[in-house]
Amino acid sequence: MLKTAIIAGLLVFICYGGNWLFGQTMIERPLVVGALTGIVMGDVRTGVMMGAALEAIFMGAVDIGGALSAEPVTASVLATTFAIILNVDQKAALALAVPIGVLAAFISMFMKNVVMNIFAPLVDKVADENSSKGLTLIHFGMWFLNYFTFSLVTFIGVLAGAKPMQTFISTIPKNLMAGLAATGGLLPAVGFAILLRMLWSKELSPYYFLGFILVAYLKLPSVAVAVLGIILVIVNAFRDKQLLDIENKQSKQAKQSGTQIVDHTDDATQEEEDFFS
Known part of the structure; x- marks a missing residue:
């Protein structure tokens, strides 16, 4: 001992x-x-x-x-x-x-x-x-x-x-x-x-009830529920990445469009100044 x-x-x-x-x-x-x-x-x-x-x-x-x-x-x-x-x-x-x-x-x-x-x-x-x-x-x-x-x-x-x-x-x-x-x-x-x-949190509550149903009613073991959770995490990660890429693309397009509008405005102003001069 x-x-x-x-x-x-x-x-x-x-x-x-x-x-x-x-x-x-x-x-x-x-x-x-x-x-x-x-x-x-x-x-x-x-x-x-x-x-x-x-x-x-x-x-x-x-x-x-x-x-x-x-x-x-x-x-x-x-x-x-x-x-x-x-x-x-x-x-x-x-x-x-x-x-x-x-x-x-x-x-x-x-x-x-x-x-x-x-x-x-x-x-x-x-x-x-x-x-x-x-x-x-x-x-x-x-x-x-x-x-x-x-x-x-x-x-x-x-x-x-x-x-x-x-x-x-x-x-x-x-x-x-x-x-x-x-x-x-x-x-x-x-x-x-x-x-x-x-x-x-309200955002995580659906996953809690999903896990409860899988264990209590479908009798899935903890390992299977854990693997399913990992799959859901990966799916959500890819979805969030796609949404982030779309937002970045839209933001980039909006900036390019704004730059083009400013350039046209400058050209019009220059033409007016040349006309009245």
């Missing part, structure tokens, strides 16, 4: 910390984190399935202003690890992922607003000294401290929380476990609802 805890901690550090190290690389998304966890834990199928389900939950979780959303990396690693190592039902593991993500988000808020502010005077001092080397060391030192904290939380959660979690799960009544499974099945719908609330 110690090896598993170390691997889980390293996954969080690499996926969460490495995401912003070279820019936004998207390796912190649950779909990627779940797949990587499944690879290193020896169950790729469960990792991919957990990652896809967690992506549906957390894709609408966005920090806006002072709003606090769940942190997906820690939740994805712990939930996927529990599902693979402890053989927890996948839907029950999904239900456990949300409170874990909220707890990790509070830790992130504490690190950014309290711990990192302790180093603010040191940053100002080094900046006044115009020491680029000192700023670089402080920057990467604070980066390591911040993401190492999440790795440590994950390490402790897997190492110390594995046996208690397994004991706790074994004592959960079947009815309660069924309720957790049902809740886990509803969470992706909540994630899509949050995302849809931000993206909803």
Whole structure:
């Protein structure tokens, strides 16, 4: 279990910390984190399935202003690890992922607003000294401290929380476990609802209802609906390009026509001046 805890901690550090190290690389998304966890834990199928389900939950979780959303990396690693190592039902593991993500988000808020502010005077001092080397060391030192904290939380959660979690799960009544499974099945719908609330518009509503009909009544799988969506995007892109070309052509013709009218007017004015002279 110690090896598993170390691997889980390293996954969080690499996926969460490495995401912003070279820019936004998207390796912190649950779909990627779940797949990587499944690879290193020896169950790729469960990792991919957990990652896809967690992506549906957390894709609408966005920090806006002072709003606090769940942190997906820690939740994805712990939930996927529990599902693979402890053989927890996948839907029950999904239900456990949300409170874990909220707890990790509070830790992130504490690190950014309290711990990192302790180093603010040191940053100002080094900046006044115009020491680029000192700023670089402080920057990467604070980066390591911040993401190492999440790795440590994950390490402790897997190492110390594995046996208690397994004991706790074994004592959960079947009815309660069924309720957790049902809740886990509803969470992706909540994630899509949050995302849809931000993206909803009258122009996009026909595509939403089209997708609903294809899935609910025609029973098409998600892959088929996704491929159909890509086809619609390509068709709309070609149509928009044609409309743009027509507008540019009409605008060019209008400019040429206006130029010709101005030229004729100048010729007429010159003829009048020559006549009266």
